[in-house]
């Protein structure tokens with residue numbers, strides 16, 4: 001270590017102090033009409049509106065929590081009931097209303113009940129963002145399944161009916177040639193994070209067209225809650241290129257373009273124009289691609305990843321989360337992670353998610369085996385990929401070009417007693433895998449027969465990952481996995497399931513294996529590092545960080561993912577790991593007044609402090625009016 005860097009370490013607490021000061025200064029300097037302070041809530045925010053305009057602006061509205069002096073300052077006196085409430089009293093009042101719904105739902109949780117909760121939360125989101133995120137963050141275990149999977153799926157399916165107030169931006173095929181100017185219609189001067197979808201494949205629910213904007217909103221809710229991205233700097237985007245969903249095409253109340261999806265070069269030109277427009281207005285923004293059909297997911301990722309700050313959550317986020325879970329499943333067997341390359345893995349589903357997972361898991365095995373040719377071959381031979389047509393081998397006719405490198409050699413298949421197109425149950429029976437992982441979007445695909453076949457697994461602790469969303473699309477339930485395969489199973493699913501009571505005081509743990517554990521940290525880490533691209537290395541360290549987060553004693557009990565209540569903590573760590581890797585790869589150009597060179601000087605501890613200090617918290621700032 002150089003003298004300089006050891007001195008740096010010695011004085012790390014003073015540097016953290018310096019960091020804090022600098023970041024406070026940055027906040028002050030950057031105050032614009034839309035920004036407001038975060039942690040302390042004491043620094044005033046300048047607003048350029050008053051009276052009812054303030055009450056109708058969810059970015060600034062505090063409702064009954066406006067103090068009397070603020071009511072005077074902002075011409076609000078008389079426009080609100082006189083009793084000034086604390087933010088906690090406001091939340092208590094809101095929760096009484098929400099919980100009343102629970103008491104009325106005598107049949108227990110049901111879809112209409114979940115959707116009613118979504119509507120109540122959505123209305124709060126429209127009225128008062130600070131309070132909305134406070135409620136969400138304080139009750140994340142209860143409300144993540146409402147604003148995110150599974151209920152967000154239901155909300156998307158019903159979006160044309162549920163739509164009240166717009167949120168986010170809509171770019172459509174009819175806006176070609178206009179995007180560069182219309183992007184300036186968005187009121188925020190600064191946008192850090194965009195989640196964009198074309199609605200082509202929303203969760204496992206298929207083509208939902210324009211209604212898919214709900215998933216972009218739900219993902220960004222997690223960016224705010226988990227990563228502390230300022231809600232005034234997130235932008236959900238729907239690119240409406242039409243829909244091939246016949247029901248929507250015929251529905252007179254559908255809100256999107258009622259024409260078939262654009263394809264080929266026409267489609268690409270729309271997405272190209274959108275990317276150029278948003279990166280022209282906000283050169284530092286990060287764009288997360290979400291729920292595109294697989295045929296576009298891979299193509300667009302290849303097209304943009306070396307030029308723009310973007311990633312595909314379904315391909316790359318899911319891959320990292322799955323790899324972390326697969327490593328956990330090895331540890332749950334009492335084995336070291338380095339034994340991962342010995343695992344036999346059957347994957348059902350060869351779309352953006354399934355192939356993304358196999359690709360990343362193979363790379364991890366290869367690295368563990370020494371990264372040479374034989375390591376590559378060895379890693380390849382551990383995976384068996386099955387799609388709607390059965391086992392994928394080199395004999396597959398008209399094989400999807402994205403799946404070619406995952407096809408088994410016909411000799412290998414025969415050696416295993418299998419053939420092209422063998423059914424999932426046959427593959428499981430013959431391979432006797434350690435892990436059965438589903439990303440097929442087919443609810444119940446892991447039938448009793450398939451799960452019975454998993455009893456033949458050569459693992460001491462077979463793992464079942466039913467990762468498809470939402471709940472009804474999960475390949476099996478946790479109850480089915482434990483009751484059919486056995487108490488020793490390691491279980492994970494994309495949408496949450498309850499733990500299973502195994503009797504004798506034992507619990508079968510239901511883990512949630514969802515990309516929500518990575519995408520917020522990948523986004524935040526990229527933002528704060530100022531990396532121009534999102535490298536494989538940055539994604540890799542994110543996955544490793546998630547894997548390392550789990551403690552040995554938990555993993556041995558079959559707990560391979562953290563509880564969602566830790567999501568802010570895990571996101572902080574993932575983001576710090578991503579920043580560190582971007583610095584190591586010399587990609588980090590810095591963020592605001594923390595330039596690349598300053599970043600290079602930070603110790604690990606300082607990087608974590610830097611991340612934490614840049615996370616937004618739901619605290620009402622003091623508002624001060626100034627004329628435009």
Ligand SMILES: NC(=O)C1=CN([C@@H]2O[C@H](COP(=O)(O)OP(=O)(O)OC[C@H]3O[C@@H](n4cnc5c(N)ncnc54)[C@H](O)[C@@H]3O)[C@@H](O)[C@H]2O)C=CC1
Pocket residue numbers: 201202203204205292293294313314318321348349350351352353354386387388389390424439440441442445467468469470473493494495513514515516
């Ligand atoms: N847990 C998580 O974090 C994530 C879960 N997902 C879920 O993964 C699912 C798939 O997403 P994509 O790959 O983008 O969709 P996709 O539609 O591109 O792929 C589905 C794949 O499943 C295959 N399949 C269909 N029927 C099958 C059957 N009977 N047996 C075996 N395979 C079958 C299809 O041939 C295709 O290869 C969705 O339900 C999505 O919600 C996606 C991303 C993240």
Ligand SMILES: CC(=O)C(=O)O
Pocket residue numbers: 149202203204291313314468469494514515516
């Ligand atoms: C979780 C997610 O990204 C999906 O199901 O598509």
Ligand SMILES: [Mg+2]
Pocket residue numbers: 203290291313314
């Ligand atoms: Mg997705």
